[in-house]
Amino acid sequence: MSAWSSAGAMWALLRKEWVSEWRTRWGLHAALLFAVATLTAVSFAVGRLADRVDVLAALLWVVLLFAALSSLAHTFVRETEGRTLTLLRLVASPATIVFGKLLFNLLFLALLEVVIVPLALLLLGGPPPRWPALLGVLALGTLALASATTLLGALTAQARGRGALFAALALPLLMVVLAAGVSGVRAQWEGGAVAPALRLLGAFAAAMLGATLLLADHLWEE
Amino acid sequence: MALRLLLWLVIAGGLAAGFAWAPLVPVLGATTHVLYLHVPAAFVAFIALGWSMLHSVLYLARRDMRHDDHAAGAAELGILFCVVATISGSLWAKAQWGSYWNWDPRETSIFFVLLIYAAYLALRGALEDGPRRARLSALYSVLAFVTAPFLFFVVPRLYASLHPSPILPSREQGSMDPRIRVCFDAMLVGFTGLFFWMLNLRVRLGALARRHAEVELEPPDSAVAAAGRGTR
Numbered sequence: 001m002s003a004w005s006s007a008g009a010m011w012a013l014l015r016k017e018w019v020s021e022w023r024t025r026w027g028l029h030a031a032l033l034f035a036v037a038t039l040t041a042v043s044f045a046v047g048r049l050a051d052r053v054d055v056l057a058a059l060l061w062v063v064l065l066f067a068a069l070s071s072l073a074h075t076f077v078r079e080t081e082g083r084t085l086t087l088l089r090l091v092a093s094p095a096t097i098v099f100g101k102l103l104f105n106l107l108f109l110a111l112l113e114v115v116i117v118p119l120a121l122l123l124l125g126g127p128p129p130r131w132p133a134l135l136g137v138l139a140l141g142t143l144a145l146a147s148a149t150t151l152l153g154a155l156t157a158q159a160r161g162r163g164a165l166f167a168a169l170a171l172p173l174l175m176v177v178l179a180a181g182v183s184g185v186r187a188q189w190e191g192g193a194v195a196p197a198l199r200l201l202g203a204f205a206a207a208m209l210g211a212t213l214l215l216a217d218h219l220w221e222e
Numbered sequence: 223m224a225l226r227l228l229l230w231l232v233i234a235g236g237l238a239a240g241f242a243w244a245p246l247v248p249v250l251g252a253t254t255h256v257l258y259l260h261v262p263a264a265f266v267a268f269i270a271l272g273w274s275m276l277h278s279v280l281y282l283a284r285r286d287m288r289h290d291d292h293a294a295g296a297a298e299l300g301i302l303f304c305v306v307a308t309i310s311g312s313l314w315a316k317a318q319w320g321s322y323w324n325w326d327p328r329e330t331s332i333f334f335v336l337l338i339y340a341a342y343l344a345l346r347g348a349l350e351d352g353p354r355r356a357r358l359s360a361l362y363s364v365l366a367f368v369t370a371p372f373l374f375f376v377v378p379r380l381y382a383s384l385h386p387s388p389i390l391p392s393r394e395q396g397s398m399d400p401r402i403r404v405c406f407d408a409m410l411v412g413f414t415g416l417f418f419w420m421l422n423l424r425v426r427l428g429a430l431a432r433r434h435a436e437v438e439l440e441p442p443d444s445a446v447a448a449a450g451r452g453t454r
Binding site: 054135148150152155156158159161168169170171173175176179180183196197200203204207208209217218219221 | 282353
């Protein structure tokens, strides 16, 4: 399959995922409800944290991570439960399917962040951020998060107890994203260097994308 | 048998010599003894992770269940050595830093490696025996190994760490007492040998369990024949 036809197939898959999600919207609704409920509960419990940017950075990433984990596997679970995966595999290669789903997960995470980040800043009272640095950390963090969890979603969709298993498998691997993300967000508030966190997030995302590309062909039996 | 005896002699001798013969590192005092367990255990935990990944890749390439036995066995033993490294490190931290657990980046990293191994075994538990379990576990093992260098080497540099690195003067620095070096090397060799001996037992057990399952599935006549072949 040429690069152009692969790109076309990925684009078609992204559109198909978007339409499927838009019809039901349960994944997006669940993640957003989870995030809003968590942020409200946290801000009610601890109040505003304008002078504790370390705690604020950690809370922001924890909410983002758990909201993402509550729904990121559902693109593959939907195919398994709807018995549509076989058809999908007939029309696209495993790598194309995985990267198409990864594009959708990126879009899904971006939508989540558009809601969660301003809400977190508003409810928890964060100081004015350095927007280019904050957006850089969020963008690379999102790429790292999506690249690590898309293959895992495909993997756990084939096992029993998918939901709980996905979180159990993903969390230890995502410790790197959490550590670098918190460090980067905190540094942009404290006026420190954001570059080390960006480098780590970029390197982790590149390693995971490389592993995904190499392993995709083994995801499903012939 | 002789090799097994030699292995136990190396470990017992290394440990006894570490307590009775080798001097203490001045800054560390009596906690020097903990390092004869802690560092080799952490080293073998990393070897186990690498061994598990290597056999996972080999399984994906060759689809031979013996590689799956190696990968699963290495992960199970990796947990054991990770626990030894975590507990011994915690005892050392209590003596040196005043608390068993300090959320030091290196402590946290080894804890997350432990969680990765546990997640690998949880995945295996969620799948039926057979090629599908072997394939999906192999995929997770490779992803876990890709994460490990970030946890071991990169994250600890992002946060201030109390953990000395290196904990003992390196060979190049030349200031380590030769008696400490001998005990330390003996424990490294001993723990590595212990890992491979236990792994060998685990792999043989896996092959036997598979054979047993095959015999149970075979019709009675061929099962008797197979059992007869097994006893010869």
